[in-house]
Amino acid sequence: MAEHFGTGTDRLSSTPTPVHYTRTAVSLHWLMAALIVTLLCLGWTMTAMAISPLKVRFYNWHKWLGMTVLALVVARSLWRLTHRPPALLPMPAWQSVSAHALHAFLYLMMFVQPLTGWIYSNYAGYPIVYLGLLRLPNLVSRNRDMAKVWVGYHHIVAWLLLAAIAMHALAALKHHLVDRDDTLRRMLRFRSIRRGEGQT
Ligand code: HEM
Numbered sequence: 546m547a548e549h550f551g552t553g554t555d556r557l558s559s560t561p562t563p564v565h566y567t568r569t570a571v572s573l574h575w576l577m578a579a580l581i582v583t584l585l586c587l588g589w590t591m592t593a594m595a596i597s598p599l600k601v602r603f604y605n606w607h608k609w610l611g612m613t614v615l616a617l618v619v620a621r622s623l624w625r626l627t628h629r630p631p632a633l634l635p636m637p638a639w640q641s642v643s644a645h646a647l648h649a650f651l652y653l654m655m656f657v658q659p660l661t662g663w664i665y666s667n668y669a670g671y672p673i674v675y676l677g678l679l680r681l682p683n684l685v686s687r688n689r690d691m692a693k694v695w696v697g698y699h700h701i702v703a704w705l706l707l708a709a710i711a712m713h714a715l716a717a718l719k720h721h722l723v724d725r726d727d728t729l730r731r732m733l734r735f736r737s738i739r740r741g742e743g744q745t
């Protein structure tokens with residue numbers, strides 16, 4: 546446990562500053578990234594399909610995976626609030642401000658996108674039955690006009706999310722390939738890569 550922390554201290558308190566992400570943070574990051582990319586691909590594939598039993602199955606899988614993202618982002622946010630991440634590596638101020646803003650935006654979108662899907666489905670008259678087993682409460686009652694509005698929100702947020710993910714991934718690759726720093730490596734490993742440099 547002690548090896549999670551470096552020797553530095555937080556500017557505002559005497560709490561030691563962590564030097565790497567926890568295993569839980571790394572696992573949740575990549576599990577959720579995989580789920581979200583799958584959901585984007587599945588969403589655009591299923592809506593383009595002609596009506597068929599497979600299309601209906603894809604819609605169900607999409608809803609179940611999307612609700613899984615919602616559950617995971619609740620857990621991830623609680624973890625994040627109780628386990629401070631390492632400080633960003635040294636970089637120009639505009640980059641660290643943009644990185645923090647983009648991370649906050651990604652967290653927000655991970656809530657907003659499943660919620661718009663849930664609300665749209667309920668407005669369209671479909672309750673969510675998670676994995677075909679657990680019926681979730683309806684957030685709103687059936688309303689065709691509102692369904693049209695909310696499916697629009699779901700489509701727009703999908704594009705916003707894709708744009709944010711693309712910028713985020715490009716920034717990570719730029720740190721790795723151009724700046725050659727440890728930004729990407731520390732999100733890929735369960736333990737600090739700076740052993741032997743007094744940071745364990
Ligand atoms: C759906 C896709 C993704 C989402 C929603 C996402 C979201 C996030 C969030 C919210 C953080 C901040 C972590 C925290 O402080 O709790 C983060 C960190 C990070 N992500 Fe992603 N991410 C995604 C995909 C990717 C991909 C594809 C890459 C790499 C190519 C990547 C690389 C990183 C790295 C390197 C960090 C750590 C940044 C640092 O410590 O300075 N992410 N991600």
Ligand code: HEM
Nearest residue numbers: 584585588589592608611612614658659662663666700703
């Ligand atoms: C992070 C989670 C999610 C992502 C990234 C996502 C992404 C998408 C995308 C890209 C589309 C296709 C949009 C288009 O045709 O332009 C879509 C459609 C759809 N999504 Fe999601 N979605 C998520 C969660 C959910 C959830 C939780 C539900 C419901 C419980 C849901 C229900 C739907 C439905 C019903 C459609 C079809 C809309 C139509 O027929 O036009 N989604 N989603």
